Amino acid sequence: MTTKRGLKYDFSLIAILLIPIGVAINFVGAQIVLLLKLPVYLDTIGTALTAMIGGPWIGMVTGLCTNLVKGILNPVSFAFIPVQMGVGLVVGLLAMSGMFTKAWKVIIAAVLVSLTSTIIASPIQVLMFGGATGNSSDALVATFLASGQQIWTAVFSTKIINECIDKVFCLLIAFFIVKKMSPRYLSKLNYGSIFIKSKKQ
Amino acid sequence: MSMITIKNLSYQYPIVETDVLHDINISIEKGEFYAVIGSNGAGKTTFCNVIRGFIPHFYKGDLRGEILIEGKDIRDWELGDLSQKIGYVFQNPFTQISGVKETVFEEIAFGLENLGLEVEIIKEKVENVLKMLEIEYLQEKNPFELSGGQKQRVALASIIVMEPDILVIDEPTSQLDPQGTEEVFKIIELMKNKGKTIILVEHKMELIAEYADRIILMQDGKVVKQGLTKDILSDEDTLQYGSALPQYALFGIEMRNQNMDLGSIPLTEKQSISVVQQWMKKEGLA
Amino acid sequence: MDQIKKSILHLYPTTKFLVTLFLCISVFIVPGYLYAYSVLFICMFFSYLAGSFKEFSDLAIKALLLIVVFIFILQSFFYPGTHVIWSWSIFSIKQEGIDFALNLTSKIVAIGSSFILFFRITKVKDLISSLEALGLPPKVTYIFLSTLQIIPEMKKLTIVIMDAQKTRGVETEGKLFTRIKAFLPTLSPLILGSIAGTEERVLTLESRAFSAKVKKTSLYTVEKTKYDPIVRIILLILLITLIIWRVML
Structure with missing residues (x-):
C-alpha cells in the first residue's frame, strides 16, 4: 500500500469507536476471570484486539485509557500506563507484519509482547514500588530474592513467567475473535485487510 | 430543479465482485413522500446510503454515475454539511444513540451541540421537538434504558431537531411492536405535513398505501418500477418483482379476477369499505 | 458543615x-x-x-x-x-x-x-468538561465519555450472557479446564456484538454532525x-x- 499513513488516517471514526470497546473488553475479561476463578489476568485482550485491527496507535490509546479508568479507583495503575501502551504498540506492529495470521505465529508474538511488557514494567516496579505489585505474584519475587537473586533479576524473572502465560492466552483469544469477524467488517478498518487475506488462503 | 437527481448510478462494495446497484435513474422532488419497496437484498439500504452520502464517504467501493443533491455532486459534499440537509434514521434502535449522554434531553441536543449552536437556542429547539413528538415524559431518562420503540422515537427526534430538508428512514419499524410502529408513522406523517421530503424503506404495505405519495420498487439492485402509490400498489404486475401488495389491494384484484368489478382497486381499509359499499349498492345487495 | x-x-x-x-x-x-x-x-x-x-x-x-x-x-x-x-x-x-x-x-x-x-x-464528567474548555479535542472527550458509559453496560451484559450460557449447559464451575473452556463462549459474543455495532454507530455520529467542522458547544458546563x-x-x-x-x- 502506498497510501499516506498519518495519525489522522489511523484515527478514523470507526477506529476511534473501537477504543471504548477495547477498554471495556479489558475490564470484562478481568471480570470473567474473577467470576470463573481463573489463575491468569486476561486484562489486555481488548488492547490486543484493537491494536490488531485498528493499528498500533489505536492499541496504544486503548491501553492508555484502560489504565486511566482503572486509576480512578486505584491510582497505582497510573504508574503502569506505559506497560499497557507498550503492549498496544507492539501488538499493532506485529499484526502489521502478519504475526497474527496463524496460531503458531501468535505464540511467537506472545513471547515478544511479554518481553516488551516485562522490559517496561520491571523498572517501574523496582524503582517506584520497591519490587512489589500488591498481588500474589509478589510471593514469587520474594522466593527469588530468598534464593539469593538480586531485586532486578527477581522482578524480571517473575514478570516474564507471569507475562508469557498471560499473553499467550490473551493473544490467542484475540486471534480467535478476529478470525470470527466478517470480511465485510474487516474491510472497513485500515488494518483489517491482512486478516481478510489470511482467511482466503 | 429536483432535490435529488440520480443518473446512471451503479455501485459495488469493496471486496465484492458484483454491483449491488445497477444503472439507477431517478429524481426526488421536494415535499414528496417516497416509499422504497422490494424484497430483501434488493439494494434498498445501499440506495439510502448513497443518498445520505455514506457511500462513498464512509463505505469505500466503486461508485459510478451521477448523484446530485441540490445540484451538487455527492462526492463534493462534506459529510458534516450533509447532516443538516439529509437526516438519516435506520433499523436498529440500539446503535442509534450517541453513547455519551446521560439523559434523552442531552441525547437529542447532541447534534445541535456538534453544529455549534448557542446553548439557549439548543434548549429551545429540543423542548419544541420533545413537545411535537409527545415524548416530553422521556426527557430525564437514560437513553440506554429505553424500550426499542422509545429509542427509535428518540432517534427520530435527534434527527428532526437538526431540521434537515430530507429525511431518509430505513425500516424504522422492523424491530418494533404494532404500537411502536404506529407512533413512528405518526411522526413521519407529521414531518410530511411540515413539507419535508421523505424517503422511507418499509415492508408494511398497508402503512405505505396510507401515507406514501410515490413508490420506488427495487429488485436485484435495479429500480424496476416507479410512480404514484395508487398506480403501483393496485397493479398485480408489482407482485412479480418480489414485492408484496396491501391486503386490501389483493382483495380488490381477487374480486376483479372473479369478475366482480369494484370499479377501482382499494389500497386502504377506508377505501375498501367505500368501494365495497358502492359495489353492493350497484349490485343491489344493500 | x-x-x-x-x-x-x-x-x-x-x-x-x-x-x-x-x-x-x-x-x-x-x-x-x-x-x-x-x-x-x-x-x-x-x-x-x-x-x-x-x-x-x-x-x-x-x-x-x-x-x-x-x-x-x-x-x-x-x-x-x-x-x-x-x-x-x-x-x-x-x-x-x-x-x-x-x-x-x-x-x-x-x-x-x-x-x-x-x-x-x-465527577469525571466535570473533569472532562473542564478539560474540553481547556481545548481537549471532541474526539478525545468522546472516547472518555463513551468508555465510562460502555464499561457498566458491558459488565451487565456479561452477567446476562453467563446466565444464558449456564442454561445452555456451558459449565462455569468445577475443574480448572472446564472453567477455562467457559471463558471464550462468554466473552466472544460480547465482543463480536459490540464491535459489529461500531459500524452503525459511525452512521449515527455522522448523522448527528459529529464531524462537522465547526466549534462545538456544550449544554453541560x-x-x-x-x-x-x-x-x-x-x-x-x-x-x-x-x-x-x-x-x-
Missing part, C-alpha cells in the same frame, strides 16, 4: 487537581517520611469534610495496603544492609531496609491517597466558584513557602 461540603464539591475540577498536584509535589520538597504519611490523614480529613470518608478509606485500603505491606516485606528482608534488628534462620530484617521502605511507601501512600481523594470529590481563585492563591503561597523553607534549611 453542609456549606463546607458544597464548597469543596463545587470547586472547579482543575482547582481540585492543583490541590492534588500540590500534595504530590510537596512530599518531594519536605524531607522524611512523617510529613508524607501525614498527607494520608490530610486527605482523610478533606474526604470527611466532603462527605466521602467511607469511600475514600475503603479505596485507600484496597489500593494501597497490600502493596505497602509487600514493599515492607521485600525491602526489610532483602535490602542490602548491616544493621540487623531481627533474624530467624537465613532471614533477617535490616534497619536500612526498613528506612528505605518507610521512605518509599510514605510517598506512594501520599500520592495514591491524594489521587483517590481527587476522584472522590470530582462547570462554572468556577468564588473560592477557586482563593484556593489557587493559597496553594501558590504554600508552595513558595515550602520551597523557600527548604532552600534556607
Whole structure:
C-alpha cells in the first residue's frame, strides 16, 4: 500500500469507536476471570484486539485509557500506563507484519509482547514500588530474592513467567475473535485487510 | 430543479465482485413522500446510503454515475454539511444513540451541540421537538434504558431537531411492536405535513398505501418500477418483482379476477369499505 | 458543615487537581517520611469534610495496603544492609531496609491517597468538561465519555450472557479446564456484538454532525466558584513557602 499513513488516517471514526470497546473488553475479561476463578489476568485482550485491527496507535490509546479508568479507583495503575501502551504498540506492529495470521505465529508474538511488557514494567516496579505489585505474584519475587537473586533479576524473572502465560492466552483469544469477524467488517478498518487475506488462503 | 437527481448510478462494495446497484435513474422532488419497496437484498439500504452520502464517504467501493443533491455532486459534499440537509434514521434502535449522554434531553441536543449552536437556542429547539413528538415524559431518562420503540422515537427526534430538508428512514419499524410502529408513522406523517421530503424503506404495505405519495420498487439492485402509490400498489404486475401488495389491494384484484368489478382497486381499509359499499349498492345487495 | 461540603464539591475540577498536584509535589520538597504519611490523614480529613470518608478509606485500603505491606516485606528482608534488628534462620530484617521502605511507601501512600481523594470529590464528567474548555479535542472527550458509559453496560451484559450460557449447559464451575473452556463462549459474543455495532454507530455520529467542522458547544458546563481563585492563591503561597523553607534549611 502506498497510501499516506498519518495519525489522522489511523484515527478514523470507526477506529476511534473501537477504543471504548477495547477498554471495556479489558475490564470484562478481568471480570470473567474473577467470576470463573481463573489463575491468569486476561486484562489486555481488548488492547490486543484493537491494536490488531485498528493499528498500533489505536492499541496504544486503548491501553492508555484502560489504565486511566482503572486509576480512578486505584491510582497505582497510573504508574503502569506505559506497560499497557507498550503492549498496544507492539501488538499493532506485529499484526502489521502478519504475526497474527496463524496460531503458531501468535505464540511467537506472545513471547515478544511479554518481553516488551516485562522490559517496561520491571523498572517501574523496582524503582517506584520497591519490587512489589500488591498481588500474589509478589510471593514469587520474594522466593527469588530468598534464593539469593538480586531485586532486578527477581522482578524480571517473575514478570516474564507471569507475562508469557498471560499473553499467550490473551493473544490467542484475540486471534480467535478476529478470525470470527466478517470480511465485510474487516474491510472497513485500515488494518483489517491482512486478516481478510489470511482467511482466503 | 429536483432535490435529488440520480443518473446512471451503479455501485459495488469493496471486496465484492458484483454491483449491488445497477444503472439507477431517478429524481426526488421536494415535499414528496417516497416509499422504497422490494424484497430483501434488493439494494434498498445501499440506495439510502448513497443518498445520505455514506457511500462513498464512509463505505469505500466503486461508485459510478451521477448523484446530485441540490445540484451538487455527492462526492463534493462534506459529510458534516450533509447532516443538516439529509437526516438519516435506520433499523436498529440500539446503535442509534450517541453513547455519551446521560439523559434523552442531552441525547437529542447532541447534534445541535456538534453544529455549534448557542446553548439557549439548543434548549429551545429540543423542548419544541420533545413537545411535537409527545415524548416530553422521556426527557430525564437514560437513553440506554429505553424500550426499542422509545429509542427509535428518540432517534427520530435527534434527527428532526437538526431540521434537515430530507429525511431518509430505513425500516424504522422492523424491530418494533404494532404500537411502536404506529407512533413512528405518526411522526413521519407529521414531518410530511411540515413539507419535508421523505424517503422511507418499509415492508408494511398497508402503512405505505396510507401515507406514501410515490413508490420506488427495487429488485436485484435495479429500480424496476416507479410512480404514484395508487398506480403501483393496485397493479398485480408489482407482485412479480418480489414485492408484496396491501391486503386490501389483493382483495380488490381477487374480486376483479372473479369478475366482480369494484370499479377501482382499494389500497386502504377506508377505501375498501367505500368501494365495497358502492359495489353492493350497484349490485343491489344493500 | 453542609456549606463546607458544597464548597469543596463545587470547586472547579482543575482547582481540585492543583490541590492534588500540590500534595504530590510537596512530599518531594519536605524531607522524611512523617510529613508524607501525614498527607494520608490530610486527605482523610478533606474526604470527611466532603462527605466521602467511607469511600475514600475503603479505596485507600484496597489500593494501597497490600502493596505497602509487600514493599515492607521485600525491602526489610532483602535490602542490602548491616544493621540487623531481627533474624530467624537465613532471614533477617535490616534497619536500612526498613528506612528505605518507610521512605518509599510514605510517598506512594501520599500520592495514591491524594489521587483517590481527587476522584472522590470530582465527577469525571466535570473533569472532562473542564478539560474540553481547556481545548481537549471532541474526539478525545468522546472516547472518555463513551468508555465510562460502555464499561457498566458491558459488565451487565456479561452477567446476562453467563446466565444464558449456564442454561445452555456451558459449565462455569468445577475443574480448572472446564472453567477455562467457559471463558471464550462468554466473552466472544460480547465482543463480536459490540464491535459489529461500531459500524452503525459511525452512521449515527455522522448523522448527528459529529464531524462537522465547526466549534462545538456544550449544554453541560462547570462554572468556577468564588473560592477557586482563593484556593489557587493559597496553594501558590504554600508552595513558595515550602520551597523557600527548604532552600534556607
